[in-house]
Amino acid sequence: MKIIEIVEQVFSINSAIKNAYIDFSKMDCSVVAIKTDQYINGEQIIGYGFHSNGRYAVSELLKKRFIPRIKESDFKGLLNDEGNNFSPEKIWKVMMHNEKPGGHGERSTAVGTLDMAIWDLVAKIEQKPLYEVLANKYGNKQFTNKIFVYAAGGYYYPGKDVAMLQEEMKSYVDQGFSTVKMKIGGASLKEDLTRIESVLKIVGDGNNLCVDANGRFDLPTAKTYAKALEPYQLKWFEEVGDPLDFDLNAKLCEEYPNPVATGENLFSMQDARNLIRYGGMRKNKDWLQFDCSLSYGLVEYVKTLGMIKDYGWSPTRIIPHGGHQLSCNIAAGLGLGGNEIYPNLFQPFGGFPDNSLVENSYVTFPRFVGLGLESKAKLKVILEKI
Amino acid sequence: MKIIEIVEQVFSINSAIKNAYIDFSKMDCSVVAIKTDQYINGEQIIGYGFHSNGRYAVSELLKKRFIPRIKESDFKGLLNDEGNNFSPEKIWKVMMHNEKPGGHGERSTAVGTLDMAIWDLVAKIEQKPLYEVLANKYGNKQFTNKIFVYAAGGYYYPGKDVAMLQEEMKSYVDQGFSTVKMKIGGASLKEDLTRIESVLKIVGDGNNLCVDANGRFDLPTAKTYAKALEPYQLKWFEEVGDPLDFDLNAKLCEEYPNPVATGENLFSMQDARNLIRYGGMRKNKDWLQFDCSLSYGLVEYVKTLGMIKDYGWSPTRIIPHGGHQLSCNIAAGLGLGGNEIYPNLFQPFGGFPDNSLVENSYVTFPRFVGLGLESKAKLKVILEKI
Numbered sequence: 062m063k064i065i066e067i068v069e070q071v072f073s074i075n076s077a078i079k080n081a082y083i084d085f086s087k088m089d090c091s092v093v094a095i096k097t098d099q100y101i102n103g104e105q106i107i108g109y110g111f112h113s114n115g116r117y118a119v120s121e122l123l124k125k126r127f128i129p130r131i132k133e134s135d136f137k138g139l140l141n142d143e144g145n146n147f148s149p150e151k152i153w154k155v156m157m158h159n160e161k162p163g164g165h166g167e168r169s170t171a172v173g174t175l176d177m178a179i180w181d182l183v184a185k186i187e188q189k190p191l192y193e194v195l196a197n198k199y200g201n202k203q204f205t206n207k208i209f210v211y212a213a214g215g216y217y218y219p220g221k222d223v224a225m226l227q228e229e230m231k232s233y234v235d236q237g238f239s240t241v242k243m244k245i246g247g248a249s250l251k252e253d254l255t256r257i258e259s260v261l262k263i264v265g266d267g268n269n270l271c272v273d274a275n276g277r278f279d280l281p282t283a284k285t286y287a288k289a290l291e292p293y294q295l296k297w298f299e300e301v302g303d304p305l306d307f308d309l310n311a312k313l314c315e316e317y318p319n320p321v322a323t324g325e326n327l328f329s330m331q332d333a334r335n336l337i338r339y340g341g342m343r344k345n346k347d348w349l350q351f352d353c354s355l356s357y358g359l360v361e362y363v364k365t366l367g368m369i370k371d372y373g374w375s376p377t378r379i380i381p382h383g384g385h386q387l388s389c390n391i392a393a394g395l396g397l398g399g400n401e402i403y404p405n406l407f408q409p410f411g412g413f414p415d416n417s418l419v420e421n422s423y424v425t426f427p428r429f430v431g432l433g434l435e436s437k438a439k440l441k442v443i444l445e446k447i
Numbered sequence: 448m449k450i451i452e453i454v455e456q457v458f459s460i461n462s463a464i465k466n467a468y469i470d471f472s473k474m475d476c477s478v479v480a481i482k483t484d485q486y487i488n489g490e491q492i493i494g495y496g497f498h499s500n501g502r503y504a505v506s507e508l509l510k511k512r513f514i515p516r517i518k519e520s521d522f523k524g525l526l527n528d529e530g531n532n533f534s535p536e537k538i539w540k541v542m543m544h545n546e547k548p549g550g551h552g553e554r555s556t557a558v559g560t561l562d563m564a565i566w567d568l569v570a571k572i573e574q575k576p577l578y579e580v581l582a583n584k585y586g587n588k589q590f591t592n593k594i595f596v597y598a599a600g601g602y603y604y605p606g607k608d609v610a611m612l613q614e615e616m617k618s619y620v621d622q623g624f625s626t627v628k629m630k631i632g633g634a635s636l637k638e639d640l641t642r643i644e645s646v647l648k649i650v651g652d653g654n655n656l657c658v659d660a661n662g663r664f665d666l667p668t669a670k671t672y673a674k675a676l677e678p679y680q681l682k683w684f685e686e687v688g689d690p691l692d693f694d695l696n697a698k699l700c701e702e703y704p705n706p707v708a709t710g711e712n713l714f715s716m717q718d719a720r721n722l723i724r725y726g727g728m729r730k731n732k733d734w735l736q737f738d739c740s741l742s743y744g745l746v747e748y749v750k751t752l753g754m755i756k757d758y759g760w761s762p763t764r765i766i767p768h769g770g771h772q773l774s775c776n777i778a779a780g781l782g783l784g785g786n787e788i789y790p791n792l793f794q795p796f797g798g799f800p801d802n803s804l805v806e807n808s809y810v811t812f813p814r815f816v817g818l819g820l821e822s823k824a825k826l827k828v829i830l831e832k833i
Contacts, residue, residue: 082548083547084545086545087545115547116547116550121506121507122507159469159473160469161468161469161501161662162661162662162689162690162712163689163691163712163713163714164551164555164714166549166551166552166553166555166714167508167553167554168553169552276548276549303548303549304549305548305549305721306717307721307725308724326549326550327549328549328550329691331689331691334692335691335721338693338694338725339724339725
């Protein structure tokens with residue numbers, strides 16, 4: 062059992078949107094294919110991986126450091142002890158050889174992208190959906206093909222008014238998402254409140270609406286917004302301050318009685334642990350959003366899950382950033398609280414398999430193998446060309 | 448006043464050494480030249496920058512994101528308000544456009560490398576050494592051309608025995624470095640103690656010796672080493688645990704009465720702030736080692752200095768990682784406690800100008816302009832070819 066080729070290609074996932082921090086006009090994404098010498102029913106087993114939006118493609122890191130380390134290693138050392146499948150943990154160690162500790166950004170994307178493809182391989186060789194593989198390996202063998210999902214959108218873009226925002230949100234509701242998320246902090250508080258109220262007209266209860274400041278606010282602004290948002294009883298108030306300003310987050314949590322959510326820009330177990338240790342997050346109501354593919358992949362994510370458990374947190378408090386099928390699989394196989402979905406963005410990489418059913422913000426997947434990427438026709442076409 | 452070209456080239460700084468975490472066999476470095484339309488005495492003003500060892504070259508990040516953002520910006524927007532020099536702060540903002548908060552690694556190296564070249568330009572246009580420019584801009588106009596330096600070495604490498612370690616350390620003493628640093632944690636505690644005692648025979652007092660674990664130890668190992676090291680009264684015990692495990696560091700500081708040092712793998716003001724907030728570091732005895740060129744450069748470093756001041760720390764507690772003339776200049780111009788130097792490694796990028804005088808671990812620089820890189824003949828040859 063051997064890896065015979067690893068290929069990377071960059072795809073644009075640009076769009077006209079912007080959040081309170083960046084615009085997405087130049088956003089792109091590394092996609093990798095790991096090709097093996099294994100065949101099932103005459104078909105070569107290939108693992109595919111890519112990374113979440115918000116961070117840029119990592120071609121050079123892949124081509125200069127992480128892919129060569131895998132290629133130059135002893136291939137038997139990449140297999141599990143039984144020799145009947147690849148070992149994501151052993152491959153992870155090979156990739157991280159000669160990397161210093163700390164400084165978790167960019168390379169965490171590169172490793173996460175390859176790690177995703179490796180798990181796709183592992184599940185394909187087992188001929189199971191990844192979530193089932195994960196439940197068997199790490200969980201109590203309990204998995205589900207139905208998870209909570211919410212529609213993330215509500216970005217700012219030039220010329221977008223309240224009516225257009227409402228129309229966008231209505232389209233999500235029509236697609237089965239009763240819970241939605243919108244951006245705040247890119248306009249004045251007054252404008253943002255008008256936007257929020259307009260969306261509440263579409264989704265009804267505050268518990269159906271999350272708002273996301275994308276790390277924009279300092280503490281006084283955070284407190285001002287928190288006070289103004291409180292009466293709406295929103296599902297959560299997301300990434301209020303700088304992702305590493307745990308003190309700001311802790312002070313916010315002291316004053317704001319409703320749920321907060323953060324973690325998408327913490328790219329290692331160690332960074333996630335500092336949020337848990339110092340961020341004042343409340344395990345009975347707040348939400349953790351660590352992104353697997355931007356954070357050294359699933360091998361590291363399992364460590365992060367172990368860490369939160371040690372601190373008394375349930376995995377159901379995690380609803381990851383990412384919006385793709387890796388996040389879907391870990392939610393379904395490791396008992397997370399659900400997944401973020403961008404129905405109109407970052408396609409065809411986001412979302413779930415064709416013929417999935419979305420009702421009341423729960424998605425039910427059809428049967429698939431691996432990550433299920435090939436169960437999405439538009440994505441399959443792209444992947445097969447790599 | 449215009450930037451007319453920005454070029455990058457990668458240089459190998461590989462060597463056979465290893466610390467407790469990585470070997471340096473594939474280590475390389477991005478070097479940039481920012482060429483302007485300005486001439487002084489018929490010579491074109493070019494700013495040069497590179498980054499510290501320990502992190503890899505960042506060519507693609509430079510060529511795809513950070514250099515194009517500078518090139519595509521309005522050139523007048525890159526100048527200071529008087530229009531008579533470049534503005535590092537404005538250029539920094541241009542570079543960080545469309546970068547999300549958090550995830551401080553790799554890109555922090557790319558921005559730091561360009562930022563270094565920009566400060567070289569600024570000081571060359573002023574026809575002053577950078578340390579004088581910095582003292583005038585941020586300090587009380589007090590600067591010095593004499594700073595504390597210590598010799599960092601004592602790495603592990605194949606076949607290196609205690610006699611060779613002693614010989615290495617003796618060579619540093621002969622070069623004027625009375626204070627030296629050696630690696631620990633890459634061998635057993637017993638072997639490391641033998642190595643430490645052998646070096647103490649060369650440098651005499653424990654206050655002349657620092658030891659560096661490169662983030663390798665868990666808490667029990669850290670405590671075992673701390674107990675064993677205590678009687679030697681060493682100058683400092685460096686990077687004992689994972690750089691982001693502030694809790695480990697705080698627990699170590701509770702038990703170990705002698706100085707500790709850390710911070711070289713924290714690549715933003717926010718990460719540095721978390722060390723100050725949560726790391727248990729003692730402002731009367733411990734040392735901070737934030738690396739300017741790996742941490743978004745001097746524009747960010749000034750924020751970090753402001754932050755430590757807000758927490759009651761003196762800049763004299765900072766002795767930065769890096770071993771090059773950027774660190775020398777910030778130490779000399781911003782009142783830091785000194786600088787690390789690798790006399791035998793990462794050449795010709797490390798060290799200080801030719802004809803500098805090293806005595807009792809203090810270096811005195813000759814007069815230079817900019818960062819003083821061209822005052823080092825071997826480095827000048829390389830830079831002029833870029």
